[in-house]
Amino acid sequence: MTSVTKGFDCATPLNASLAAAFKEQGFDFVCRYLVPQGWKRLTREEAEAISEAGLSLVSVYETTADRALGGREAGLRDGVIAARTAQAIGQPEGSAIYFAVDFDATAAQMPTIIEYIRAAGEASPAYVTGVYGSSAVIEAVRAAGACSRFWQTYAWSRGHKADGIHLYQHRNDIQVNGIGIDLDESYGDEGWWSTLNYRLKAEDVNEIIERFLAHEFGKASGADKLRRNELANELRRASGQPLHMYVPEHTE
Template sequence: MAKGIDYAGKNNSTKSNLRAIKDEGYKFIGRYYGESDWKRLTREEARLISDAGLKIVAVYQNGGRDIDEFTYSNGKQACRSAIRQAEEVGQPYDTPIYFAVDMEIIKRAHFDAIEDYFSGIAKEMSNYNRDNGDTYLIGVYGSYYVLEHIDNTVDDVTYFWQCKAWSDKKDFKTRDLYQYSIDKSLKLNNGNTIIVDFCESNGSAGGFQV
């Protein structure tokens, strides 16, 4: 298993911090697309991460903690925004963008909502491929139950990032990434401490460099 981290704040990605993260043996960093400037991955940051010898795992999250956000039309809109940001960053085609469901899903109606959301993502990605001849792959970030449901209902979702939260100690056996600890301090050898989530990859999680 390759070990990695993810964090929201792009200010963590200084040259000094990235060298120290690499020195600690981490192989990848999960970073965000979305509508919040303070955490959105930029081309400059992507180059810094890549130059440090680390890979980037991209996840789109614009909220993701309110069930009312998960609609078919919002899925299409999220996909369009994620594609635009991925192209601005220089993310290679045929690598995944994970879309986050950062909340507990229990009710039948809520599972239906996230299914609609990912169906919208899949439709928009298919349209983009039809019109442009290029595509990004689609991933889902969420609990065991979210991954299981989307795997069973939306064929075009092919990458799976499980979070420990809300998973009742169940393991999604075909996951590509596992986020096993959140909001922890990582002390670096340059003297800095950053707050991160700790992750592990099975080696095929779709990390990229620019």
């Protein structure tokens, strides 16, 4: 069963207290703008505050909503800028950068969008390339093999949810903790990151979980199962892995 993790995206920069408030409310990740300038940009200081609060980061590159219509030339330029910006704020190599297609793209525009995404990835080889957009954009870009990470918005998707997505934006324009946010959920392998240095190897963590925390999990009480899952998630977080959600069973 695929685990679902709760997150959000926003244009407003987060300080330490805001990041902590979202974490306390059950959010596990935030998507922020990886751009070199402007009021909504993610800075190194903000990335560190978000990471210290226990939230993971997802990077999205967007200057204008229809930037992808610039095609290959724009993609090459943006890929270089995105990679340089990521390095400057401490985003580790191997994590993902999502390039936004933030409008209702038509079928006729898809070839240009595909060339933009492919070129952006070519120009930022140290990072995994993703795309944000409608279900039609996700399916076209994936079919072309232009990138490997997919963040779908419900907007312009006309009720359709694409298969194989890593992130899903399912509600827009709500107020939480005094700022405007959109709600997202993730399904694993989304390429999020943190400024904290991971000292634990994923394979070691998974062996610890399997040997000690998952041992006789089915025989444990409800409270013990919940606690074991919490401990396992702390280990997963320390090794940069997606968290697993445990839903307690209700008995009559």
